[in-house]
Amino acid sequence: MNLHVSRVRRGATVYVYGQLVESYRRADGMPTQRVIANLGRMSEVEIRNMRAALEASRRGTRVVLDKRELATGTRSTKPTHNLRYLDLAVLLALWREWELDSVLEAVLPRNKAEVAAWDVIAALTLQRCVDPGSKLYAEQWFPTTALPELLGVDPARFNNARLHRVLEQLDEATPQLMQRLARHTHERGEFATLFLDVTDARFTGNGPDLAEKAKTKEGIVERKVGIVLLCNERGFPLRWSVIPGRRGDAAAMHDVFEDIRGLDWLGSTPVVCDRSMGTSADLAKLLRTHVHFVTGLRCNEWTSYTSAIPHDCLAELAPSADETQDGELALEAARRVTKAGMQQVSPTLYVLDLGLIDRGELARAAPPHGPSDIRRALLLASQLHTEGRAAGNFSGAARRLGVSVGVAKAYRQLLKLDPELQQEILDGRADTLSVRGALKVAALPDSAQQRQMFDRLRSARLVPRSPSTGERAGAPEEAIPLRVRAAVTFNPELFVDKRRRAQQQLDDVRRFVADLNEQLARPRSSRSRSRRDIEGAIDRLLRQRDLLEAFQIRIDERVTEGATRYRVHVEVDVEDWRRRRAHDGFGVIVAHPDETRTAVEFCQLYRAKDAVEKDFQVIKSLIRVRPIWHRTDPKVRAHVTICMLALLLERTLNERLANVSAAQAIQVLSTCYLNRFAGTSRANYVVTHPDDAQQALLRELRLGQLAEDDYIVERLQPR
Numbered sequence: 175m176n177l178h179v180s181r182v183r184r185g186a187t188v189y190v191y192g193q194l195v196e197s198y199r200r201a202d203g204m205p206t207q208r209v210i211a212n213l214g215r216m217s218e219v220e221i222r223n224m225r226a227a228l229e230a231s232r233r234g235t236r237v238v239l240d241k242r243e244l245a246t247g248t249r250s251t252k253p254t255h256n257l258r259y260l261d262l263a264v265l266l267a268l269w270r271e272w273e274l275d276s277v278l279e280a281v282l283p284r285n286k287a288e289v290a291a292w293d294v295i296a297a298l299t300l301q302r303c304v305d306p307g308s309k310l311y312a313e314q315w316f317p318t319t320a321l322p323e324l325l326g327v328d329p330a331r332f333n334n335a336r337l338h339r340v341l342e343q344l345d346e347a348t349p350q351l352m353q354r355l356a357r358h359t360h361e362r363g364e365f366a367t368l369f370l371d372v373t374d375a376r377f378t379g380n381g382p383d384l385a386e387k388a389k390t391k392e393g394i395v396e397r398k399v400g401i402v403l404l405c406n407e408r409g410f411p412l413r414w415s416v417i418p419g420r421r422g423d424a425a426a427m428h429d430v431f432e433d434i435r436g437l438d439w440l441g442s443t444p445v446v447c448d449r450s451m452g453t454s455a456d457l458a459k460l461l462r463t464h465v466h467f468v469t470g471l472r473c474n475e476w477t478s479y480t481s482a483i484p485h486d487c488l489a490e491l492a493p494s495a496d497e498t499q500d501g502e503l504a505l506e507a508a509r510r511v512t513k514a515g516m517q518q519v520s521p522t523l524y525v526l527d528l529g530l531i532d533r534g535e536l537a538r539a540a541p542p543h544g545p546s547d548i549r550r551a552l553l554l555a556s557q558l559h560t561e562g563r564a565a566g567n568f569s570g571a572a573r574r575l576g577v578s579v580g581v582a583k584a585y586r587q588l589l590k591l592d593p594e595l596q597q598e599i600l601d602g603r604a605d606t607l608s609v610r611g612a613l614k615v616a617a618l619p620d621s622a623q624q625r626q627m628f629d630r631l632r633s634a635r636l637v638p639r640s641p642s643t644g645e646r647a648g649a650p651e652e653a654i655p656l657r658v659r660a661a662v663t664f665n666p667e668l669f670v671d672k673r674r675r676a677q678q679q680l681d682d683v684r685r686f687v688a689d690l691n692e693q694l695a696r697p698r699s700s701r702s703r704s705r706r707d708i709e710g711a712i713d714r715l716l717r718q719r720d721l722l723e724a725f726q727i728r729i730d731e732r733v734t735e736g737a738t739r740y741r742v743h744v745e746v747d748v749e750d751w752r753r754r755r756a757h758d759g760f761g762v763i764v765a766h767p768d769e770t771r772t773a774v775e776f777c778q779l780y781r782a783k784d785a786v787e788k789d790f791q792v793i794k795s796l797i798r799v800r801p802i803w804h805r806t807d808p809k810v811r812a813h814v815t816i817c818m819l820a821l822l823l824e825r826t827l828n829e830r831l832a833n834v835s836a837a838q839a840i841q842v843l844s845t846c847y848l849n850r851f852a853g854t855s856r857a858n859y860v861v862t863h864p865d866d867a868q869q870a871l872l873r874e875l876r877l878g879q880l881a882e883d884d885y886i887v888e889r890l891q892p893r
Contacts, residue, residue, distance in 0.1 A: 177224050192216040253849035259320040260846035263880045265300050268826050281350040293325045294340040302820035320848040326891035341812035348815050356412045360439040367407040369783050370447040372423040374398045382807045386419030402426045409825040411818040416811045423450040435463040444468050446783045468776050471762040483662050484514035485756040493674045504666035511664050527773035528660040551609045552599050555585040590616040592624050607632050659765040661773035669759025687744050694740050724750045842867050
């Protein structure tokens with residue numbers, strides 16, 4: 175028996191393997207050898223020791239190995255580095271299953287860089303999954319992991335300048351990346367449903383040009399951008415974009431519909447989006463794209479589509495003081511809507527199919543204003559200004575004049591018109607001008623610019639514009655039949671919750687007014703002489719709860735001992751309150767008229783729109799898309815693309831695991847390191863022995879080889 179040694183060179187590294195072989199003669203008498211055992215990779219010390227042992231065996235003697243010789247081997251007694259390994263190795267295996275290297279190689283510019291751009295993007299994406307941070311932090315983090323060995327990237331070349339250069343390249347390539355990734359995802363399985371939504375991300379500092387100061391989804395005013403995401407039912411990202419912070423959700427989502435219309439992988443797959451698309455004007459735009467959709471109709475549009483919502487049967491139902499009775503109230507509500515004809519799908523979903531609703535032809539342009547509308551609007555703006563100054567509160571003035579706060583704020587902008595232009599409007603010399611046109615004029619800062627646009631818009635309404643001449647941007651689009659599938663939904667639990675919150679609002683307002691009157695009755699009350707303060711306090715309370723139009727306020731005053739005393743009376747506007755409560759628990763879902771699913775099915779699709787909401791939760795929590803530290807628009811867009819690639823890996827990992835989430839799996843795998851030992855001629859690597867939980871995850875993912883030393887070492891490129 176002999177030791178056979180083979181040496182294999184891969185690049186600059188030589189791998190040494192050992193085999194035990196035995197000599198014998200074949201049947202034809204020719205001498206040859208057969209392998210008794212494969213010993214795998216061997217160090218020079220192991221080879222010498224094995225040969226010494228075989229020689230001693232042939233002689234029948236014992237051999238004692240010199241301890242000093244063992245100490246001169248290639249492996250030191252302690253590792254020089256403990257590199258984060260197993261969680262990154264698993265994610266990198268998923269990255270390669272998606273063939274993202276090939277996808278990125280096809281869309282990124284070709285150059286002779288020492289480090290491939292897709293390797294840099296892979297490292298940044300994996301960092302987002304396991305330890306998100308700034309790009310400066312990524313440069314410090316990279317050498318502490320096994321990624322230099324797994325990707326074959328010298329840590330010294332993974333520097334800040336290279337990272338930002340690659341981000342700029344990624345931003346330019348993102349449109350092509352999304353196209354290829356969507357097709358690639360579609361090849362792995364047909365899309366059943368697509369989900370579309372918008373979120374936001376705030377900045378530290380001023381941020382780039384895209385960052386604008388606006389209210390975030392949490393209600394905080396900060397500099398932010400919007401992020402639009404289209405994903406399939408499995409949560410895989412297909413389209414995404416970064417939009418200015420003040421851009422409306424509906425406008426951003428319409429851009430996505432225009433972008434995907436006619437794509438071969440889309441077909442008749444419905445796109446599910448929230449109620450921000452639920453107006454008639456938005457539905458008309460959606461129908462023009464010929465993309466199938468499912469969305470929720472805004473409640474102020476319900477009566478234009480149907481009178482079949484059975485809210486009358488629930489009108490007198492109200493929660494009791496005992497919250498333990500809420501379950502019985504929900505059951506009673508469910509019983510009543512079932513009796514009214516709604517079908518129970520689940521304990522929280524009842525459906526009434528409205529069939530196909532045809533609202534006739536609606537043009538995209540807004541309805542024209544009558545000749546006197548512009549004069550009435552300007553007169554109202556003047557009244558609002560006068561009343562607001564007198565009362566010291568603009569919202570209160572709007573309420574007293576019987577208009578909503580939104581309309582009042584819009585009309586107030588007309589006061590920015592040049593005084594000469596205002597006089598012409600009041601004299602009736604601009605009756606052909608629409609309110610919308612006047613608001614555009616008022617938005618201009620310079621009087622000369624206002625005059626020029628004012629005259630142009632006024633004359634444009636007098637002379638019909640030929641289709642072959644003039645501006646086309648403001649022309650109405652061709653009328654389109656507004657025809658949709660529709661269904662009413664009802665959730666008994668939501669009904670009870672809304673009724674209880676409404677009752678709480680009533681109690682809060684009444685309690686506030688009672689406390690206020692008690693203060694006003696005190697002889698030394700600080701509010702006894704200020705009607706303005708009283709109105710302001712009530713207005714703030716009602717505005718915060720969106721109840722400005724739900725209450726009628728009366729302030730009585732009387733003179734007692736030479737001092738004016740006030741007492742506040744509030745009464746619920748019964749009609750307004752009834753209208754508000756008619757919406758409790760109900761919803762109206764509309765879909766493309768050619769949608770072949772049943773009403774129950776497309777209502778369930780709308781209920782499933784939390785797929786994209788969960789994606790946003792992932793990129794905000796696990797991947798931490800925000801806050802963003804970049805200061806230029808291209809870097810911000812590239813950062814979001816990195817987050818979307820990380821989301822793809824997270825969703826894939828989450829889909830493969832039955833009992834734990836991706837975040838939990840990453841945490842469990844993170845303690846299995848790649849240990850680096852410094853030898854006399856080269857470095858050696860050993861994987862920390864995985865514990866039971868790590869081995870179970872590897873078996874479930876079918877990636878057990880990632881914990882085997884021989885498998886790993888053969889594929890590593892020592893740094």
